[in-house]
Amino acid sequence: MGKKTAGFDIGGHALHIAVVTKKGVKRVYTEALPEGAVREGRIVSYEAMGDFIKQTCKKQKIRFDDAAVILPSGLCFCRRMNIPVMSHEQLTVNLPYEFRDFITSEKEAYFYDYAVLRTLRDANEEPAELDVMAAAALKSTISDYKSMFRRAGIKLRTAIPIEMSFVNLLSRIKDGHCHCIIDVGHTSVRLYMFNGNRFESSHMIDYGCSALDGAIAEALHIDPFIAASYREANHDDCQNLPECESIYQNLAVEVQRAVHFFRYNNPDIELEHIHLIGGGAMIEPLRRTLEETLSVPIYNASELLDVDGVETEFGLAAAGAALQ
Ligand SMILES: Nc1ncnc2c1ncn2[C@@H]1O[C@H](COP(=O)(O)OP(=O)(O)OP(=O)(O)O)[C@@H](O)[C@H]1O
Ligand SMILES: [Mg+2]
CATH class of the missing domain: 3.30.1490.300 (Dna Ligase; domain 1)
Known part of the structure; x- marks a missing residue:
């Protein structure tokens, strides 16, 4: 069977786990976090998160031999x-x-x-x-993470920045292309630029999918908390509200600006492989607006993972950590 490693990516909205063997990625799991468990990219209580990790692994019957985690960029x-x-x-x-x-x-x-x-x-x-x-x-951060995993009954082997996780994935596919990975997250959108498997630079836009909740809440006269569930399920086609459309437009312009800035500073690098990951990648009108604004095709993230049947939008970073 071979050794199994689990990669953990604790986001602002969900816990993502990827189980990886030598042969590749086996499965990806995503579990929404309890409200308020992560604030401004930081885990509020390592004890509570340790318990949540333990419960999630038990509930989803996730088995592995050791673990790797992504450290948030703020830490x-x-x-x-x-x-x-x-x-x-x-x-x-x-x-x-x-x-x-x-x-x-x-x-x-x-x-x-x-x-x-x-x-x-x-x-x-x-x-x-x-x-x-x-x-x-x-x-102290490493020791906090170690004890959090110990509490979950898990041996933490390594902790890495997300950039390194993407390097691990790109080193495996070895296609030599220049990739831009756009992670459309909960409270921010991050761009990571790579030349082959070399990390070049990153850029952060400080709002993400949760910004849509206020707009949906106002347009439909509902509570922002309920708006979040409307947004995810695209209830009443709320993702296509003009209020959401204008957020997609603003986001697309910011992404375009970051891509232009990178191209200007790196004229030799042909940044053509653009990938969308994160929950925001599931929002079709946002994807379309990004594609139209950037005027380049947006590739599926599965190109980076080289597997079928795995939800690459969510598990990409976790998988890269497990490959460390
Ligand atoms: N199917 C979906 N349709 C629409 N939105 C979704 C869908 N799945 C997830 N989302 C939303 O996408 C956002 C990002 O989800 P994701 O799971 O990538 O969060 P995260 O990794 O915890 O966030 P971050 O990386 O910013 O810390 C969340 O606001 C979530 O509600
Ligand atoms: Mg994330």
Whole structure:
């Protein structure tokens, strides 16, 4: 059967779990989180979340040997950097200094990790610089996550930033294309740009699907909480209300701006493979507005996962974590 790893992606709205073996992704599970469990990207109570993870795994009969989790961007810094060629030991010593503009506590309070993406050579073809993707997270964050999973009865093997999760997926498909993954989430929309399997940059738009609830509530004179269930089920075709349409338009313009900015800064990179993931990818009129505004086709996220019968819109990031 082989070892099974579960990847966990705890979002603002739902818990996504992907079970992965050496052969690939087996299944993806999504369970809506209790109201208020995550605020501004942070887990409010690690104990309560640990219990929720435990219940979800039990209820959905999810079995695996070890686990990987995605750390939210607010709790983990991820950046690309070029540094002179050096040994692993030297890199370990130097990484904290590379993060000095990002971290707020003492450098000893953080864990650092890195992956060398490539070695850049000088005019004489001698190795000159390392192109590195590096991450830093507070040791206390890692220990909070470890104890949360311990409470759920799960051994946490690794915790990674979402960018690294996508790198893992792109490293597997090895198509060498430039990909832009647009995660249409609950309270924000994030864009992640990749050149082959190299992470280039990201951009965040600070509103997401939940912004539609206010518009639907006002248009239909209902409670925003009820509006959320109307939105998900497209009750009374509410996703096509003119009030929602204008939010799709604004979002599409912001996405277009971010894509243009990236193209302007990276004229050599042909950003043609655009993928929509996250619950917002299920909103057909939003998808259409994005496609019309960007004037490029939007590919199915399954291209990145290389599996059939798995809901890639939800499980993509979780699957990439499990592949770490
Ligand atoms: N089938 C659907 N139709 C319409 N909207 C949906 C559907 N499924 C989920 N959504 C909505 O999409 C939004 C994002 O869902 P998703 O499951 O990606 O959230 P999340 O991963 O917890 O959020 P985030 O990544 O922003 O933290 C939510 O507001 C959710 O209500
Ligand atoms: Mg998400």
